[in-house]
Amino acid sequence: MAFVALAFLGVYSYVVIGDLRQTQIEWPFRVMNAVWVLFAVDYVVSLILVPYTKKWFFTHLHELAIVLLPALRPLRLLRLVTALGVLQRSAGTALRGKVILYVAFTSLLLMIMASLAVLDAEQNAPGANIVSFGDALWWSAVTVTSVGYGDFYPITGLGRGIAVILMACGLVLLGTVTATLASWLVERLEQKVGATRDDASDSG
Numbered sequence: 001m002a003f004v005a006l007a008f009l010g011v012y013s014y015v016v017i018g019d020l021r022q023t024q025i026e027w028p029f030r031v032m033n034a035v036w037v038l039f040a041v042d043y044v045v046s047l048i049l050v051p052y053t054k055k056w057f058f059t060h061l062h063e064l065a066i067v068l069l070p071a072l073r074p075l076r077l078l079r080l081v082t083a084l085g086v087l088q089r090s091a092g093t094a095l096r097g098k099v100i101l102y103v104a105f106t107s108l109l110l111m112i113m114a115s116l117a118v119l120d121a122e123q124n125a126p127g128a129n130i131v132s133f134g135d136a137l138w139w140s141a142v143t144v145t146s147v148g149y150g151d152f153y154p155i156t157g158l159g160r161g162i163a164v165i166l167m168a169c170g171l172v173l174l175g176t177v178t179a180t181l182a183s184w185l186v187e188r189l190e191q192k193v194g195a196t197r198d199d200a201s202d203s204g
Contacts, residue, residue: 008035009112016120017133039067099180107144107173114140114166121158128155144170 011031014020022029043063050056057064115136122130130136130152139152143166154160 004035004038008032011035013112013116016116016123019123036067043067099176103173103176103180110166110169110173111137111140111144114144114162118154118159118162121156121162122154125156125159130154130159140166143167144173146170146174 008031011028015028015032020028043066046060046063047053047057115133118130118139119133119136122128122136123132130139135152139154142149142152143163146167154163
C-alpha cells in the first residue's frame with residue numbers, strides 16, 4: 001500500500017500542478033479513484049480480520065482518515081520509513097537516530113502534501129496569492145517551521161484549515177526534535193560525569 005500511496009502522490013501532483021480538470025483529461029482521476037477503492041478495500045478487510053474489531057477501529061482512526069481524505073493518502077509512505085527502521089535495527093543504529101529519520105521524512109512528506117493541498121484549494125480562487133507549486137512549497141516551509149513571513153497566505157476556508165493542521169503538525173515535529181536533542185545532551189553529560197568520577201576513583 002505504500003507504493004500505491006506513492007503512485008497516488010505522483011498522479012495527484014500531476015493533476016494539481018497542471019491545474020487539470022476531469023473534462024480535460026480523465027485517466028489521472030480514474031487512477032485516483034482506483035487508489036481510493038484499494039485503500040477502502042484494505043481498510044475494510046483489515047477491520048474484518050482483526051480479532052478485536054472495536055479496539056482496532058478506535059486505535060486506527062488515522063487509517064479511516066486516510067481513506068476519507070485524499071490528501072492524507074501519501075501518509076502510507078511512512079511505512080517505507082518503518083522498513084528502513086528494520087534495517088537500522090539490524091545494523092545496531094541508536095533509537096535517537098531513528099527518531100530523527102522519522103521526523104525528517106515526515107516533515108518533508110508533510111510539506112509536499114500541504115503544498116499540493118493548499119495549491120489545489122487556492123490556485124483558482126479570486127484574489128489568491130498562492131498560484132504556483134513554488135509559492136505553495138515556500139508557504140508550507142515557513143508555516144511548518146512557525147516562521148510565517150506572511151508574503152503568501154491562504155484566503156479560502158479549506159486553505160486556512162490546511163494551514164491550521166500544518167502549524168499544529170509543525171509544533172509537534174519541533175517538539176520531537178527538541179526533546180531528542182535534549183535527551184542526547186543529558187546522555188552526553190551523564191557520560192562525562194561518569195568518566196570524571198571513574199578517573200577520580202582511579203587516581204584515589
